[in-house]
Amino acid sequence: MKIAQIAPLFESVPPRLYGGTERVVHYLTEELVRQGHNVTLFASGDSITSAELVPCTPRALRLDSDVKNSIPHQMLLLDKVRERAGEFDILHFHIDYLHFPLFRTQAGRALTTLHGRQDLADHLPFYAHFPEMPLVSISNAQRAPLPRANFISTVYHGLPLDLHEPTYRPRGGYLAFLGRISPEKRPDRAIAIARATGLPLKIAAKVDSADEAYFRDAIAPLLNGPGVEFIGEINESEKTEFLGNAAALLFPIDWPEPFGLVMIEAMACGTPVLAFRGGSVAEIVEDGITGCIVESVEEAVRAMPDVLGLDRKAVRARFEERFSAARMAADYVKLYQKMLRKRAASEGHLSRLAAHPIAHAHARAEASLQSEPN
8 A cells, every 4th residue: 555644744754752643643654654655755865764765844843043033934844745645645644734725626636634623612613624535533522523524433542562572671750741741631630649759750841932922931849849850852762761760650641631742642652641530541551550540639639559569560451452553553544445435336326427428329329329210
């Protein structure tokens, strides 16, 4: 199968540091190549892939200080895809809905995975205007605000099984917070939980420019107290040790999380997750097996002994069963094949309709000839 993967340009594929969507696109692309598919990746020029790379900007936009406006770069990405669209069986987009107007006539082979939150009012009329575009959600909770959108499946993210080595006897004795400093991720809750339980907390997170004021005003003052260490942004190779040696991952979100890649990264390391209920959490964390789900700081503090007592081997086993990159790629291949079958059936039907009047005319001509006198 000839497949185009179209990634966002804000981070490279894979990202050097933070970047959930680009990381998932990388795992999917590499697994599809491993399974023998012909894959072309449209991404930033500093991406690294075993697929054919079509560079759409020299480097990741977030790390390029010369980039002031991302829109021209995204338009160039779309035009490069348009130029080569005829080469592919499937066009798999990971750029939200930016491509809908340009590719709606090719909806039968244009699949879109939505990676962000969908509970914003502006989304409703937009999806209603493009009902033919097939969508994939990354959790069932993500699609709930859009009951009339054309979701054809939910595909959970997956990681390569050898990406993180599990740690069954962690040495750190600390709680971990990993990801992004922002109001919806609630690092303040993580700090409150750690201090209430008397366990040290390590925070490995990036601070986007949009969240600098929140970090400065709300979080930085909390770091001055005991037991909390702010590490900053870490790369992929550092995650195994950071998560593996943690006693548990804290995921105290306060928003409708679409998926939460860090939860399965922790599970891959054998590390249980203490998460607040919301968005995808109840679909990802199996309460009492891979972690505990709570609804307040007080409940989190009470649940901490149960979380720390979970079997880390069982956590890793459930990760392998549910969240491998091979499973993710297989799910997408089934969708690609379903779309191709549907498209072939539709084209066959149109061909029969087109041929019908011609055949009818031929039959009438033949009958007329047969009725003529010799």
